Each structure stands twice: as C-alpha cells, then as structure tokens.
Amino acid sequence: MNKTFSTLRINQDRFRSHFEALAKIGGTAEGGVHRPALSEAHLEARRWLKKQIAQAHLEIKIDGAGNHHALLGCGPQDGTGLLLGSHLDSVPNGGRFDGPLGVLAALEVLQVIKEQGLSLKVNLEAVDFTDEEDCFVSYMGSRALTGDLKRHDLQNPSKSRDLFQQALSRAGLTESGILAAARDPKTVAGYLELHIEQGNRLIEQRKDIGIVTTIVGIRSRWLKFLGRADHAGTTPVNRRRDAAQGAAAFTLAVRDLVMKDFPDSVVNVGNMEFAPAAFNVVPEAVKVALQFRADENNKLDRMEKALLEEAGRAAQRFGLRWEMAPLESIAPVDMNPKVQEAIIRACENLNLSYVMLSSGAGHDAQSMASIGPAGMIFVPSAGGFSHSPREFTEWQDCCNGANVLLHAALTLAH
Ligand SMILES: [Zn+2]
Structure with missing residues (x-):
C-alpha cells in the first residue's frame, strides 16, 4: 500500500452518528432493534440509507431483489466493482450491530475514498442485501445477485406464501424482478464484509480482529x-x-x-x-x-x-x-486466500492484533464467494451475545473494523 493510503482513516464521528441514527429505526425498549426483512421498520431503514447515500453524493442503484447499492466511480467505466456490504434487516428483537455495522462501514469507506479523490483499479460499491436473516428466504438478496436463487426457493418461503407476497408488494418487489437480479460475475471484482463475531473467541484470545478462513x-x-x-x-x-x-x-x-x-x-x-x-x-x-x-x-x-x-x-x-x-x-465455504492476505496486511498496517478463525454463522459472503473472491472481517462481540438486544461491540472495535475494511479494500482495489 502506498504512503498516502496507509495514513487514511475513516471519519469516526460521522460513522458514529450514522450508527446511532440507524439504531433508532425499529429500536426496541431493551436497546436492540426489531427490523425483520421487508417490515415497515426495515423499509424505513432503507429509505434512511438512500438519503445518506444521496447526501454523500454517491450514486444509488436498487436491483430487482431490492439490494441497495451505493456506487463510487473511482475506477474504469466498465461497471466492475469491488463490493463491500452486509444487511440492514434484523432477526425479531435482535441487536443493533449484526448487519448495520458492515453496511455503514462500507458507506464510510466510500465516503473517505471519494473525499480523497482517489483513482483505483476498480469501482467501489457499498451494498445492503435483502433478507439476510431468513425472514422469508435465506440470503435472498445475495443469492439473487449471484444467480443461485431459483423460482422454487421463492415458492417455498420460511413463512407463508401470502405473508411473503404481502411483504414483496410492500417493498415494491416482484418474484420475476428478484430472479432477474442476477449479475454478470465479470462485473464483481470481489466482496468484503465487516461483521461482529457473534461469539466469544476474539474476547477470550484478546484479539482486535478476526479474519475468517471458512464459513462452516x-x-x-x-x-x-x-x-x-x-x-x-x-x-x-x-x-x-x-x-x-x-x-x-x-x-x-x-x-x-x-x-x-x-x-x-x-x-x-x-x-x-x-x-x-x-x-x-x-x-x-x-x-x-x-x-x-x-x-x-x-x-x-x-x-x-x-x-x-x-x-x-x-x-x-x-x-x-x-x-x-x-x-x-x-457445504462449508472457504474465504479467498488473497482477500485474507489483504486483511492481514490491513491489520499489520493499523497495528491491530488478529487471529484466523472460522465463522459458525452463515453470512452473505458465502453466496458472494461463488462469483468472486470474498472475505470477512470480524470484530469482538462483548460476552459473545448476538441475535439479542444484549449484542454489544465497543465503539473502538467498530472503528478498528471499519479501518481494516478501508485498508483491505484499498489493497484489493489498487
Ligand atoms: Zn448478520
């Protein structure tokens, strides 16, 4: 990484104010969020995200599966992008960190790179995937994007067909639109996701960052x-x-x-x-x-x-x-070795300790790995709690993770 890049950092204040504003949408009395996919609260969170993307003067694209993309044209005009993302939907009565942390860190990375006016080998995209948490169809957005999702999956949702249809029409989505969201893999330079660990290993081993080797x-x-x-x-x-x-x-x-x-x-x-x-x-x-x-x-x-x-x-x-x-x-899905290497270099450049580990939970990265090099960055979950309002990650850890995302993205895109 060149010298200018290595001194770049995310804007912690802006990142935090985004995080806190978003946590209020669908916020619960226990301090968590209730934002099941395509619910009113989830759609409100997505409207809020669109507004932030517009205010950041980034281009917005919503595909047929409802995935929200913020685009930064910092590379050639061929539509190829390195995707950074996660999800804004939550499990019922979930926590504030699972998903939103990765989406907002991705948006932050795009904003910092835009402010610097950097030219890179590829364009950057921050993406918010639809229904990661299997409210209706597991990893619906990322599987639609990779072309793995089939009509059969949409006809057999986890909840009743009626509830699914109602949710789709609330969100302005259609089954044929979802199936048409598949993207040419040649336009995906790779995928990086920042996420909370949702377990205890980083805290127990006193490490700042987890680098995912495999999703189980x-x-x-x-x-x-x-x-x-x-x-x-x-x-x-x-x-x-x-x-x-x-x-x-x-x-x-x-x-x-x-x-x-x-x-x-x-x-x-x-x-x-x-x-x-x-x-x-x-x-x-x-x-x-x-x-x-x-x-x-x-x-x-x-x-x-x-x-x-x-x-x-x-x-x-x-x-x-x-x-x-x-x-x-x-099947278990291995994360790409070159992406793992880029994350290691980012940790070393930022003087953060790290450990290689597997993910016991599924993520959109496992779908994305089928069409391009994918990798994941974990930050510590206090007490290992997740899918609960008790979910908590120290703010410094959130910022560390976002900076690792920034540096790993620069390494891969440069
Ligand atoms: Zn998640």
Whole structure:
C-alpha cells in the first residue's frame, strides 16, 4: 500500500452518528432493534440509507431483489466493482450491530475514498442485501445477485406464501424482478464484509480482529425414533417401547460425542415432535430436529456417521426403530486466500492484533464467494451475545473494523 493510503482513516464521528441514527429505526425498549426483512421498520431503514447515500453524493442503484447499492466511480467505466456490504434487516428483537455495522462501514469507506479523490483499479460499491436473516428466504438478496436463487426457493418461503407476497408488494418487489437480479460475475471484482463475531473467541484470545478462513457447513436432518403406543398407566415401564426415551438418550449422548470427538464443531437438537402426544399414552414416535455444523465436508461426513451410530445405539437400548430424512446440506465455504492476505496486511498496517478463525454463522459472503473472491472481517462481540438486544461491540472495535475494511479494500482495489 502506498504512503498516502496507509495514513487514511475513516471519519469516526460521522460513522458514529450514522450508527446511532440507524439504531433508532425499529429500536426496541431493551436497546436492540426489531427490523425483520421487508417490515415497515426495515423499509424505513432503507429509505434512511438512500438519503445518506444521496447526501454523500454517491450514486444509488436498487436491483430487482431490492439490494441497495451505493456506487463510487473511482475506477474504469466498465461497471466492475469491488463490493463491500452486509444487511440492514434484523432477526425479531435482535441487536443493533449484526448487519448495520458492515453496511455503514462500507458507506464510510466510500465516503473517505471519494473525499480523497482517489483513482483505483476498480469501482467501489457499498451494498445492503435483502433478507439476510431468513425472514422469508435465506440470503435472498445475495443469492439473487449471484444467480443461485431459483423460482422454487421463492415458492417455498420460511413463512407463508401470502405473508411473503404481502411483504414483496410492500417493498415494491416482484418474484420475476428478484430472479432477474442476477449479475454478470465479470462485473464483481470481489466482496468484503465487516461483521461482529457473534461469539466469544476474539474476547477470550484478546484479539482486535478476526479474519475468517471458512464459513462452516450446516446439515439439518429429521431423525425419527419409532416405538409402540401403549397405555401409560397399565404398561410396566420395562415393557415399553418408548420413543421419548430414545430421543432423550440420543440428545444427551450427542452433546458428549461432539465435545469429545469434534471439539471445534457444534450439534443442536432444536425441536422434538411427539406422537400421539398425550399425557396418558406412551409416545409411539418422536421426530427430532437435528442440526450440526463443521468447517470441512469430510468432518461433516464423519460427524454424520457418528451421530447416526449414536441414534442406532439409543434406538436399540429402548427397543425402537429409527429413520433419518435429510433436509438441507450447506457445504462449508472457504474465504479467498488473497482477500485474507489483504486483511492481514490491513491489520499489520493499523497495528491491530488478529487471529484466523472460522465463522459458525452463515453470512452473505458465502453466496458472494461463488462469483468472486470474498472475505470477512470480524470484530469482538462483548460476552459473545448476538441475535439479542444484549449484542454489544465497543465503539473502538467498530472503528478498528471499519479501518481494516478501508485498508483491505484499498489493497484489493489498487
Ligand atoms: Zn448478520
């Protein structure tokens, strides 16, 4: 990086006043925000963002998926841009940092570079993606942009089709418009995202910055334990084929299994559905919502095998049968080594300590990685809290992250 670049910093006061103004939109009494995708509050936040982009004298482009782009033409006039971004939507009753930090830092980076009048090899874009948090369709905006989103995904939203249609019309979006938002990958020079860690590792290791190596893969499975319905008053306990016992034994066993054999991975039993589901009937069937995450495909394969062996043991112990139905498998996504290198150089130039780590949560960067070099910068989350009003990141850490974004973007765009 040349000398002029290395002394550049974001404008902390402007960044903070943007952050505080935005946190008021959909702000909750507990100090968080409630801005589910395409809700009134989310659309208000986007109107506010448009105003800031206009006031910064940047060009604005809204694509068919509703993604809001601020454009800085600091490179050749071929429409190619290095994208910096995140999302303004939140989970219900979420925190103020998850998403907005990355969008506002991106806007700040564009403003600083514009003020300096710098010419770069590529143009810069700050982007706010639609529905990152899976209110309707997970990573809808970024997957539409990369062309990965299909009509089938729009026809099977997480909420009812009616609610989705209402939300789309509120936002002025259409399904055909969303599907037409795919962008020529040649126009995307890369993608960088600043985000809070949403975990405890940076705080525990006393590091300023996390550089993401991989976004973990996720597998979701329905496991079914099948026994026999019996009278809960007259059947002796030792003669039952009680599906609840199998499901419970399995749940306890997989915690130990993962802690012992896959210590850097996670497993979750998130739901159980009992049938016939009555006080006075021994459960005949229990459906278990199982999800596990790891940073490598072969680790996911080994975990799956070990978890299913555990299901077999739990079933056998209580005289049950078991079945497994695959639901969703998302492969781990590696972040680009050159982008990681640019982030390392930014940390070194700014004298910030850093550590390489994987992300246990999904992000738009995983879609963007399919069409260009992508990378992520994490800043510490106090207490590791996220998706909650307790979400908090020290302001100095937010500014450190935004400066790393600025320097990494300059390295990649120069
Ligand atoms: Zn997020």
